[in-house]
Amino acid sequence: MEQLSFFSESGHTPGLPSDLLQYTPDFFSESESEIHLAHLIAETPWKQKVVSMYDKQVVTPRLSAWYADPEIYDYTSLRKSSPNFWTPELMLIRNKIEAFTGIKFNSVLLNYYRDANDSVAWHSDNEEALGTHPVIASLSLGQVRGFDIRNKQNHKQKYTVKLENGSLLLMKGNLQQHWDHRIAKSTKKMKERLNLTFRIVH
Numbered sequence: 001m002e003q004l005s006f007f008s009e010s011g012h013t014p015g016l017p018s019d020l021l022q023y024t025p026d027f028f029s030e031s032e033s034e035i036h037l038a039h040l041i042a043e044t045p046w047k048q049k050v051v052s053m054y055d056k057q058v059v060t061p062r063l064s065a066w067y068a069d070p071e072i073y074d075y076t077s078l079r080k081s082s083p084n085f086w087t088p089e090l091m092l093i094r095n096k097i098e099a100f101t102g103i104k105f106n107s108v109l110l111n112y113y114r115d116a117n118d119s120v121a122w123h124s125d126n127e128e129a130l131g132t133h134p135v136i137a138s139l140s141l142g143q144v145r146g147f148d149i150r151n152k153q154n155h156k157q158k159y160t161v162k163l164e165n166g167s168l169l170l171m172k173g174n175l176q177q178h179w180d181h182r183i184a185k186s187t188k189k190m191k192e193r194l195n196l197t198f199r200i201v202h
């Protein structure tokens, strides 16, 4: 099927379905990315969330932190992880992403994958507060990880985009409606990675 060539082996992905995903390598230079990676890892008040799965309490296999504009504090406090207010560094990153996309974002979720054992399970970001066709801007720093997507109706339709250091991935259209995504664990040795997903909470 033609779609099999959507995502090439390298991080550069010619033929990406641009109505769903838009990948920009080197959105930040290598040196800028390294500085942000080290700084954000050191300065962020990381939390490890506990979620109920069936009848068990399970810790999520990554650390996270949530930042938001004051106006949406109520929504974010519903998420149980209390939101932080923007730091100058995160505002700087947000400004660059807003200038590039022409979209204003009012919150960002940071995920910290400490090594190859950290991951995020299959899900879609289809919460009501994000609207029906949310645009989510996803910045990756550090270790290259595979971003898997699979069709909700047909799990055999599955692709991987390699998210490189300093790259920006825009998720849009009906991606969240029809596709799930994840960052899988790996048996390879892996260094630290940060992912920042800029979102609009209504």
Ligand SMILES: O=C(O)CCC(=O)C(=O)O
Binding pocket: 109, 111, 120, 125, 138, 147, 163, 181, 182, 183, 195, 197
């Ligand atoms: O780490 C990533 O690239 C994806 C994170 C993600 O899917 C999310 O925060 O909802």
Ligand SMILES: [Fe+2]
Binding pocket: 123, 124, 125, 181
């Ligand atoms: Fe997600």
